[in-house]
Amino acid sequence: MSTQLTTYQPTPILSEVLDRGRVIPIGTLAYFRGRLSNRIHELVLSEFARQEHENKTSRAELARKIGRKPEQITRWLGSPGNWTLDTISDLLLGMGLELGLSIKSLFGEQTTNEMTIAVYSTANSTSVSVPWLKYDDLQNIYWDPQLYDLKSSFRRTTALTGIKQA
């Protein structure tokens, strides 16, 4: 079994957004446009999948309710490629829903005293929060995003824990 640990330090992409004197590169703007589009698509698709699983709706029924063809619904569920705000509204309304809105800071997802470590393994990949680990701690650690065997991954995790606790 192999495991990979990846820590998330403040990435360059977020540094670009933070720097008040700097124009955000077009690649970063496009990344976040795509990310928003994908997140909304995933949200709507998840809700549709849930309702479909509970036999509360189907593609044909949703299509009928919003005056579209079933194949159009299939295309929309496949990817957010040509979605507009109207598409989102129509799909959600067809399921008896509307979008709940909120705005949050990009930098508020992780406080300075909390890091997320993604733990990849062949058996059970997941992400965990490490509340005792600070970004500052990581600056002195060389963290190579490669595959490690499970034993060395645990050793490294323990080492990280030791740094903070020391």
Add this chain to the structure above:
Amino acid sequence: MSIYNEIGDRVNEHRLFALPPLIPPALGVTLRQIFVSAEVRSLFVGPWTTRAWEGRCGLLRADLDRFSQGGLIPVAARPFKKGKTAYMRQLSRWLEEVWEIRSRGVQPGIRVLGRFADTDVFIALTWHKRPDLLGPKSREWRDAIVGCKTEWRNLFPAYQPKSGDASSVYPTDYISANTYLV
């Protein structure tokens, strides 16, 4: 020696690169991994020929991160006549074990071709602008599939890509969770 050792060796040789998502994934989700070839990685590190192309590559990165973020992704259902707009699709000659991730929404559409090294571990090997591939049975598509397989053999000469088990529920052999068949 496992395929994971091989991946680690290729990473050490800078012939393959891990591509963790730029923004941390939500806590507790099942994660997936993407490793990219130098050819694919060049799209994200530049230099880019134009500002528009830099933006296009930024959008592509967001689309690849969708896979590694571990959330719900649409996958084309078998038979492969369906799911023409699905985010991810196993190409029609399915015994060849070549998959594509589709980046749509902004022209030109981009197709990233790759193979699964293991469940939830995708190796992105080549990329193409969709208009260059022409129709589904074109020579260009055939060449793209052959190119992807050749790149795999160059990186992992002793290993076959992950293949599906006919008795399993598609596509769980490739992607363990959070898929929606379209």
